[in-house]
Amino acid sequence: MTPSPRPRQAGRRIRRAAARWLAGVGRTAALAVVAMLAAASAAQAAPESFTLDPAHTVPVFAVSHLGLSVQRGMFTRTSGTVVIDRAEKSGRVEVAVDAASLETADRLRDRILRGDSWFDVERFPTVSYRAQRIVFDGDVPVAADGELTLLGVTRPVRLAIRDFRCGTHSLTRRPLCGAEVTATVRRSEFGMSAWLKDVGDEVTLTIQAEGYRD
Numbered sequence: 001m002t003p004s005p006r007p008r009q010a011g012r013r014i015r016r017a018a019a020r021w022l023a024g025v026g027r028t029a030a031l032a033v034v035a036m037l038a039a040a041s042a043a044q045a046a047p048e049s050f051t052l053d054p055a056h057t058v059p060v061f062a063v064s065h066l067g068l069s070v071q072r073g074m075f076t077r078t079s080g081t082v083v084i085d086r087a088e089k090s091g092r093v094e095v096a097v098d099a100a101s102l103e104t105a106d107r108l109r110d111r112i113l114r115g116d117s118w119f120d121v122e123r124f125p126t127v128s129y130r131a132q133r134i135v136f137d138g139d140v141p142v143a144a145d146g147e148l149t150l151l152g153v154t155r156p157v158r159l160a161i162r163d164f165r166c167g168t169h170s171l172t173r174r175p176l177c178g179a180e181v182t183a184t185v186r187r188s189e190f191g192m193s194a195w196l197k198d199v200g201d202e203v204t205l206t207i208q209a210e211g212y213r214d
Contacts, residue, residue, distance in 0.1 A: 047085040050177060050211030052095070054078055057209045059097055063187075064200030073113070075127075077101035082211055084134065084141060091134035093144050093159075097127040117194040124151050131159070140164050141179075148183075150190040159183050159207075169212075178210040 057078045065071045080095035099121040104110055114121045131146025141161050148157040159181045166177040183205045188196065 047083050047088075047091070049214040050082045050084070051214055052078060052080045052082070052209060052211045053176070056178070057207065057211070059205060059207045062204045062206070063202070066198055071104070073102060073104035075099070075101045076103055080129075081214075086136070086139045089134075089136040091141065091144075093129065093131040093134070093146060095129045097129075099125055099127050118192060120151060129157070129159075144181075148185065148190075151192060153190040155185075155189055157183050157185060172212075175213040176210055177213070178208070181205075181207040181209055 054077060057080075058074050058076065059078060060072055060074045062070050062072045075097045077098035078095065078101075080093070082091065082093050084091040099119045100114060102110060102113055102119060102121075104113065113119055116123070119127075126149075128149045129146055130149075131144040133145040134141045135143040135145065141164055143161055144159040146157065146159070147154050160183065162180045162182070164177065164179040166175065168175055185203050185205065186201050187193070187203050188201050
């Protein structure tokens, strides 16, 4: 008895259909992988925006007193944003400091420094810094070139950025970055010329900063 060819033909049709299906799955999987890689690449290349955390962003200034010691003060209210584009090696910084939040651990001195001979906080309540250029070393920002506005005077100031690191906050589980930022300015260049014989003209700024990714 000769076997019917139909089972063999049906088997070939099933194998061909299976091969087509597997090929289609392969193409779909390949496209999915390509799409995921493209999305990951785009996400990595996209600019990142950070909002400064005022509880962990504190500008500190240091200045010579009588040539005998270095005295320090701080500002306790700071806000701002930082945008970093690692792919383009670019970014920008905008920071506003509440001048009246100045503290030096002495109330009388604080009142004097807030007065019209020094920070004149009633006329100039905000000290601001804006930068449209961030300098990178590889993928790490190392400086910002911008302008500091103090007492209504705006002058170029470069901020040095050190120990830039990013991670996830252990409590909030939100991504954030931090760094130490430093600069040196001459207060007389901004019109702050009181007591130059006794209090140094050169002022060192140190800012520990942290910002949450938006």
